[in-house]
Amino acid sequence: MPELHYPEIRALGLFSDMADAHFQSLMRGAYVQNFPPQIELIAEGEPSDFLHVVLSGSVDLFSTWNGRDTSLATVRPISTFILAATIRNAPYLMSARTLEKSRIVLIPSQDVRAIFDVDGIFARAIVTELARCYRAVIKSQKDLKLRTSLERLANYLLRQQKRAGGGASFELDVEKRRLASVLGMTPENLSRAFKGLRPYGVAVEGTRISIGDQADLERFARPNPLIDDFST
């Protein structure tokens, strides 16, 4: 892999503190690849041969069963995915596909496990990352089980607004049909849910969302850090 990318990978919390020799050794076996949009990177059920790091672009994690499918998460730069499968040397639970042109680092899983076994600092960094991911899924589980689809959408918009800088107007950065899947509903229902939020001051124009009355929307959505704050 070109050393050019070392610094940005090294900057990830997962790799930032480990011994340099170990980092170099991981990188030696890794390689970078550019993928066009809509390429399936991994399929659920396959053995976890590589830990993936998204350098640019974005990746959809999804799953399929009995003819249905659902989006579980979106991975954005710079972060890793399928860490848990790599560590447990177990099959992938989710499939992954690029949403746009993406540059992705592939690190052989056996290298990751080997370094994990000898580098306590790396092991601890993995713990921190896994704990973060675990808590994120629990939050998402609570979102799904405790809220109606309208409430999920309202809270999603508030989160996205925050991510986009907090202004009254912002862009959705996912396709609506994917958003519907992430929120656990059909595209048709997402359309209706947007209309359902109109009484709370939400206006939609294509991918642009405007929140007319912040307080009103929040009164309806009741955002909660134990569900919506993905930083803890």
Add this chain to the structure above:
Amino acid sequence: MPELHYPEIRALGLFSDMADAHFQSLMRGAYVQNFPPQIELIAEGEPSDFLHVVLSGSVDLFSTWNGRDTSLATVRPISTFILAATIRNAPYLMSARTLEKSRIVLIPSQDVRAIFDVDGIFARAIVTELARCYRAVIKSQKDLKLRTSLERLANYLLRQQKRAGGGASFELDVEKRRLASVLGMTPENLSRAFKGLRPYGVAVEGTRISIGDQADLERFARPNPLIDDFST
């Protein structure tokens, strides 16, 4: 804490390989407590002061939002809960209450973090445990998003049957209303779902379930290791 309990705790994967001095040091600060049924052990949002280990009995992990509540998991001996919150030194995401008379070990979170920082073997054991938990939640997420309530119940019964030894007839070991909550439905709907499985040979008598035609039920449920096998 009475040394009496040391061996059973030590036998947990989480603690089995760590340095003895570190284990002793963890145990010195820990204590065992007996709780009656229906006692709330922790409340979501509280700081994570203790890592909990269930020695006997069982514990319900649940969450509340806006007047609704849902069961997320049941913890059975011998295992730990809220490991992720302890590691991240973050607030609990779930509340916990005893379902029956239970004996529980409380290990101060700061001790766990301190040992975690100096014992690489312990850190690696935590990684393995967290990765397992993480994958379990992902599976549960897929179950919720990809299956109808009838399919969820059918697959739950097949899993429970396996846990109970695999016989055609077995006991439910949770209250039906809790089961309903775990499966993401109302108790009324669970009743109807049981009736809905009658055509596939499922008979219910109180807490006893009989599966008349294994193949028939499996043909309907379509169990999948990437959702239903909690061992990987």
Add this chain to the structure above:
DNA sequence: CGGCGCACTTGATATTTGTCAAGCCAGCAA
């Protein structure tokens, strides 16, 4: 410029799920 193609929207309808109220039944205490 015209006409696809594709995502999204809309309306009508069916299905699923939740809610409310009542009844059933086993377990238990007086």
Add this chain to the structure above:
DNA sequence: TTGCTGGCTTGACAAATATCAAGTGCGCCG
């Protein structure tokens, strides 16, 4: 025994959600 309690079930109804079938609007390409 009697009467109560609490969990479970049932039925009638309401609400939420999915499905199916058009329709709309926009970008893209010939």
